[in-house]
Amino acid sequence: MLGAITHQTLAAWEAAHARPASFFGRFRSVPSASFANAVVVLYAVSTLLGGIVYLYFRVDVRPELERAGHWHVLGFFDLKEHFAAIGLALLPAYWVCWRRPLADEPTQIRTALTSILAFIVWWAFLSGHVANNIMGFGS
């Protein structure tokens, strides 16, 4: 999912500027819309699995982080859960914009939606890994 959404975001931003023979020109020659279905499915599955694991995190991991005073990590993790929920609700609009765009619809909308989802996915990936590994830091 990280690869698909990152590729799609960069291709969407470079759509109007890339020279055909440049790196980005070849990069965006892959049809970005073909990633949309995969991103929707992978995001939904990841959120579902994250929602299940979150129960165990709340009982077994978070109290340890609180005892160790890792408040910043807990703040980043809270942001992750907020962003993930907002991103999940954006999936239908994201899918419509990529798979069935209107002829007169500005491409900025799907570029913005894709960028927001990419930010959320990267935030979730990084904050999740930091939270997962934080107790190993400095030990």
Added chain:
Amino acid sequence: MTPSAPFRRFAFAFGSTFAVLYVAAVAKDLALFTVFPSLGIVLAGTHHSRDIADPAMGFLAPAMYWYGWAATAALGALMSGLVAASLPARSVRHVWSGWVWLIPALSMIACVYLTLPWFWL
């Protein structure tokens, strides 16, 4: 599968309304239900650990609101989406479609603001 115009209106209304309602649910503590994972129970509405256990023992029954906040927002967004889908196309013609990304972006900033207390500890 071709999404019709009503589905497009539903999707746009759902995404933006969810973002607003989610922030409202977090800010006002409006969870449709509360999960107590260590006890294996789910209670309707917002309940704090001190409501079901002695305050000194609250850490034994941590409460989770995220599922309930998301459910609150999803319920409201679903209604908003259905209303938008049922409207005639001409009635929404002048609504700026950019709200679908601007409102979630602003909601994410609001979430950062609501989370700031963690960083002051």
